Amino acid sequence: AQSVTQLGSHVSVSEGALVLLRCNYSSSVPPYLFWYVQYPNQGLQLLLKYTSAATLVKGINGFEAEFKKSETSFHLTKPSAHMSDAAEYFCAVSRSNDYKLSFGAGTTVTVRA
Amino acid sequence: EAEVAQSPRYKITEKSQAVAFWCDPISGHATLYWYRQILGQGPELLVQFQDESVVDDSQLPKDRFSAERLKGVDSTLKIQPAELGDSAMYLCASTLQPNTEAFFGQGTRLTVV
Numbered sequence: 001a002q003s004v005t006q007l008g009s010h011v012s013v014s015e016g017a018l019v020l021l022r023c024n025y026s027s028s029v030p031p032y033l034f035w036y037v038q039y040p041n042q043g044l045q046l047l048l049k050y051t052s053a054a055t056l057v058k059g060i061n062g063f064e065a066e067f068k069k070s071e072t073s074f075h076l077t078k079p080s081a082h083m084s085d086a087a088e089y090f091c092a093v094s095r096s097n098d099y100k101l102s103f104g105a106g107t108t109v110t111v112r113a
Numbered sequence: 114e115a116e117v118a119q120s121p122r123y124k125i126t127e128k129s130q131a132v133a134f135w136c137d138p139i140s141g142h143a144t145l146y147w148y149r150q151i152l153g154q155g156p157e158l159l160v161q162f163q164d165e166s167v168v169d170d171s172q173l174p175k176d177r178f179s180a181e182r183l184k185g186v187d188s189t190l191k192i193q194p195a196e197l198g199d200s201a202m203y204l205c206a207s208t209l210q211p212n213t214e215a216f217f218g219q220g221t222r223l224t225v226v
Contacts, residue, residue: 043117043204043217044156090155099146099208099215100169103155 004033004091006104014112019063019078021107023091026072033074034092034101035065044090050074051097061085086111115139117218119205125224131193134221138187138207144168146215147180147190150202162188163211195225 007022025031033050048059055067065076074091088108092101118137126132138145143164148156159178161169164185173180177196182188192199202222206215 041219041222043206043219045217046214049214092155096211098144098211099206100158100161101156103157105153105155 003102004093004104006089006091006107008107009105010108010110012110012112013081015083016080019076019081019085019109021076021089021091021109023065023074023076023104024072025074025091025093027093027095032094032097033065033067034094035059035063035074035076036090036092036103037061038088038090038106040087047076047089081109081111083111083113085109115216117205117207117216119203119218119221121221122219123222123224125226126195128197128225129194131191132195132223133189133191134203134205134223136188136190136205136207136218138205139209139216142207142209142216143185144208144211144215145182145188146206146208147188148204148206150204150220152201156202156204159190192223195223197225199223200225 004025035047036044038044047063048057050057050067058064063078088106090106091104094101120135145162147159150156159173160180162182165182179191202220204220206217208215
């Protein structure tokens with residue numbers, strides 16, 4: 001079985017500050033890992049995907065994530081938060097290279113002016 | 114820009130009634146997924162289609178839920194009878210191939226009263 005745990009259901013940051021969203025996974029096989037963003041009443045948009053090609057994955061909108069096998073983590077970061085980053089973020093895992101995904105519970109990000 | 118179309122966007126139904134949601138994937142996308150997202154949780158996979166065939170419906174509550182994709186293009190998800198616990202956002206996603214990026218629709222928000 002595979003699952004993800006997102007630490008912290010809510011994160012509040014100041015505009016221009018570092019955004020750090022934590023995700024830990026459990027998987028019996030090397031996983032494929034994803035980060036998605038969801039704006040209110042919208043579908044999900046892929047930020048980035050880890051497929052074992054490189055441990056540091058760069059995504060859209062200035063986000064990146066680092067795969068750390070020893071820590072079973074895939075934390076998402078952005079150096080400088082923008083007001084438009086306010087949204088809900090989901091970490092997800094797939095055992096195979098498809099989009100049959102198991103999602104975490106999500107982290108809501110608010111950005112303070 | 115091509116997108117996954119879902120309708121209706123919002124649906125209110127009484128418990129024990131039947132309800133149906135429709136999804137039209139991006140043209141040419143062979144793989145289609147239905148996810149259910151309960152408020153405050155991450156999406157959970159209900160069913161996966163490859164063309165007109167069901168690949169995985171292990172998480173679909175088959176006593177009340179059904180899904181079809183008769184011609185391998187658009188898809189319908191039905192609930193009969195609806196229960197209060199079915200209140201959620203129902204998301205459809207499609208991919209060109211199983212290992213290419215999944216694009217999500219805006220979802221149908223169901224409220225069962």
